[in-house]
Amino acid sequence: MFAVRDALPGHLRAAVDVAGGCGLRQGEVFGLSEEELDYDGGWLSVGHQLKRIRGKFVFALPKGGKA
Numbered sequence: 001m002f003a004v005r006d007a008l009p010g011h012l013r014a015a016v017d018v019a020g021g022c023g024l025r026q027g028e029v030f031g032l033s034e035e036e037l038d039y040d041g042g043w044l045s046v047g048h049q050l051k052r053i054r055g056k057f058v059f060a061l062p063k064g065g066k067a
Contacts, residue, residue, distance in 0.1 A: 018044075027051055031059055 005016040019029045027049035036045050051060045 025049070025063065028062055 001016060001020045005013050008016065015029050018024055018032065019026070022044055024032070024046065028046050031048050031050035032044075032046070036047055038044070046062050048059045049062050051058055053060075
């Protein structure tokens with residue numbers, strides 16, 4: 001994980017930290033927004049993910065319809 005993080009440009013490294021540290025899937029990381037981060041409470045809530053459907057990217061509920 002550290003080797004992948006180090007090989008990425010600086011603006012993408014946080015994605016590896018979130019994915020590895022919080023166990024998020026790729027689509028959940030790409031769909032993550034600032035509003036889903038609770039810095040004071042120390043929580044991250046995943047409300048949607050980025051999905052590719054018939055060649056188009058759309059936002060959808062996380063896998064299994066869970067939030």
